[in-house]
Amino acid sequence: MAHGWEMQHDPAVVVIGEDVGANGGVFRATQGLQQRFGAERVQDTPLAEAAIAGIAIGMAAQGLKPIAEIQFMGFLYPALDQIINHMSRLRHRTRGRLTCPIVMRMPHGGGIHAPEHHSESVETLLCHVPGLRVVSPSSPARAYGLLLAAIRDPDPVMFLEPTRLYRASRQEVPDDGRALPLDRAFVLREGADVTIVAWGAMIAETLQASAELADTGVDAEVIDLATLSPIDATTILDSVAKTGRLVIVQEAARNVGVGAEIAAIAAEDGLFDLLAPIRRVTGYDTVMPLHRLEREYIPSVRRIVDAVRGTMADPR
Amino acid sequence: MRTVIEFRVEYLQRLDPDGNAVGELPAFARDPDEVLRMYRAMTLARAFDAKAVNLQRTGQLGTYASCLGHEATHIGIGAAMRAEDVFAPVYREVGTQLWRGVTMREILLYWGGDERGNDFSGPRADFPWCVPIATQTLHAAGAAMAFKIRREPRCAVATIGDGGTSEGAFYEALNVAGARALPVVFAVVNNGWAISVPVAAQTAARTLAQKAIAAGIPGLQVDGNDVFAVREAMSAALERARGGGGPTLVEALTYRLSDHTTADDASRYRSAREVDDARALEPLLRTRRFLEKAGRWNADRERELLAECARTIDAAVADHLAAPRPSTDAMFDHLFANLPERIREQRIAARRHAGTDGH
Structure with missing residues (x-):
């Protein structure tokens, strides 16, 4: 379209x-x-x-x-x-x-x-x-x-x-020629307790996880990175300054992933805002399996919820 | 100006669509038992292929690339090769693989989304299915280089589709094979369509066989629906390669009677009329006619063969469907000879998270 x-x-x-x-x-x-x-x-x-x-x-x-x-x-x-x-x-x-x-x-x-x-x-x-x-x-x-x-x-x-x-995904989208900004992350859900950064397809699992977390009293802020390079550090750092906790979700393998760059940004420029260690929920450092195991590879809602609960439990 | 070089491309057919011999048949085609062996293999490949498509349609197999219409090309290639040769296929060469001893269970495992399907119990040195396009042609050239270095009388065979001949890797393979006179044969399976793109839109070259000319190696066309012609041309090319004569390109002209894969719908881009016309030239029919004329085949024997194929296939399918889902460890098995410490931790984490995907 x-x-x-x-x-x-x-x-x-x-x-x-x-x-x-x-x-x-x-x-x-x-x-x-x-x-x-x-x-x-x-x-x-x-x-x-x-x-x-x-x-x-x-x-x-x-x-x-x-x-x-x-x-x-x-x-x-x-x-x-x-x-x-x-x-x-x-x-x-x-x-x-x-x-x-x-x-x-x-x-x-x-x-x-x-x-x-x-x-x-x-x-x-x-x-x-x-x-x-x-x-x-x-x-x-x-x-x-x-x-x-x-x-x-x-x-x-x-x-x-x-x-x-x-x-x-099925969604009605008006064909109005209006572009969204590049180099900008989008806050999809505002929250006070923890910042979760994700992108692409993992946003679905991340939003589902944040809904589950809300039921148990954890108020997550969800950021859709949207532009993976260059990263919108400002939006992430502003959020971390508010919540003090950061969980990054990526489907890709863990090693040297985009999540690592986000963690580095938070460590370099947001360290004193962090109340707990940063956590990453990622694919594994192995070949993407054929489809019988692909869902074991892709981070699940459960894994995201567990990681957030973990960071919430981390002592100050 | 003077002419520096001229070239021509020859076309070989030994069995016409009515099942009549064309010219002098090679020795194997004069042996009725050998012809029967090839016919049975072609029939088995077709029956297995139909079953695989049905399994996909009923949700018991992942996306599958059908080989319907390619049986003569596949069996002709397989029958020309020796067991100790190495095969580097694309993702459609079910017929050749069955001939070479890849099991139906392995084929179903692979398309069912399980890496164990690539661990061939039969042809241990053959390369696995190759989904990236044209890359396998270089692997065949490399294997051939190893044979040459070790002075082994073995050959490598790579298949590649018509679309694949547009990729750089294909030209690189032809070139290095020619430059080093490697014992490799490139079988271009020209089935007319690269998903939705017909050969005429793929290249201005009148034949794909002539792409060999620029690499300084011989290229010829064969009727890819004629198992005699495919086997004869492949055998001659392999004999030449084995004797140190270097590589050959064999272009087999056939037709993809199926969709590209089960995820494709070919009616979007080609006419039913074209497919019907191609079906009249399909390979099993003419082989059966040949055997009938030779008094070696009839309707009863055909029925028996189909029933036998069905029994073999059903047993393999039952075996496949009973195969347990691999554990999460399978994702990490064979990643390295020795799994690094960091990744061993991930293997443990994956066990802990196993089954949390809700699927």
Whole structure:
């Protein structure tokens, strides 16, 4: 829907990717766009991810605004040479002469019984690259507003769409062309006792956990990070200053994850506000399992509730 | 100007759609028992495939990539290989894998979301299913390099789809295999469609076989619905590779009669008419006609074979459905030879949290 609005209003916007045309994308995210805008503005590419990213760079350097779909995040890797060595730094290398107003969209994360390599959360790989913005929506409304913002942004944005969101969420979203801000975290639930930071699909479990906690008298503040890089430290630190406790929830593996960066921010700039050690609820440092065990890997509501209870019990 | 080089691409067919021999049949095709063996394997692959699709439809299997229509290509490749050769498949080569001794239970485990399905009890050196596109072609080249270094008379075979030939890794594999004269055969299974993208939109090349030319290696096309042609071409390529003659690309022209996977709906992007036309050329029919004309097959024997296949498959399915869900330890088993301390702690935590997912 955000694609359609922006393509209607900005002739520079084009869509490329595998099966984005007649098939409308394997998750139907580009459904109907080719019929509406034609096969030049909505192009099926050959099956080649390095080509998708590289072509997007060439188009962008010529003033187009490509929205490029990678079919699953697990197929991103051939494109990383283009993204890391060129897309992220073309502006920097040419001193602003050539730029990459590109959105790379890709399904992200597990929980839908998909085949091997279709369920990983490797946002950290992208967050570590200077020059890239990394965004992940947590609901259809946020996907609409953040995608519009990403398309309008003058720099490359890696847009990670949680697969569980395609399947689980139904929400009426007004098609009004209104973007949400990038680089901004959103407070989804205000609370006084503990700050829980999450993003993407994990927001659902986190909100459910906060509701359960409320029943037992724990008032959690829930922050949707939304832009994973750069992190909106101000919103997190303001919240921690209020609650004094921080729990971070991420689906990705624990080691060197985005959660570690949030914890570092809190330790560097919020340490004296903390009443208890920071806790992380994460995937494990192992390969994302095939689907029979994927729910054991993805943090559950129970694990989030347990972590929050733990931090509440931590002595001052 | 003068012509520096010219090339041509040949096409091999040995069995036409009516089941008539084309040209001189190779020795294996003149042996009725051998033809029966291949026909039985093709029939088993098809019956197993249909069962797997049904299991997915009834929620007893995850997403599954059907091999309907690919049976001649799969069995032709399998039959041309030796047991000690190494196979690097895509995710659709059920027929070749069954031929090489991967069990139905293993195949069902894998598509049922259980890593144990990749631990093949039969072909221990074969690579597991490869979902990332074209990457397996380089693994085959690497295995072939090992055979060459150790002077072993073994070959590697990689399959790859038509869409996969657009990936950089495919060209890199062809190139290194050619440059080092590696004992590897690349079997391009051209089934016409890369999910929704037809071959004509994938490349301007008239054939995929000619992609071999740029790498300096021979490439040819075969009728991929003709198990004789596939086996003959693969056998010749493997013999050449085994003898130090280097790699070959064999493009098998077949058709994906199914959706891309059970998660796909091909009616969104291709016509029923096209599929019907392709069905008339499917591989089992012509092999059966050939056997009938040779007096080796009839309706009764077909019925018996189908019943036998069903019994074999049902036993494997029952075995699979009875397999207990793996414990959370399975996530950590085999991650490293020796699991690091930090991760051992996570294994313990996972046991503690096991079953809290509500699923």
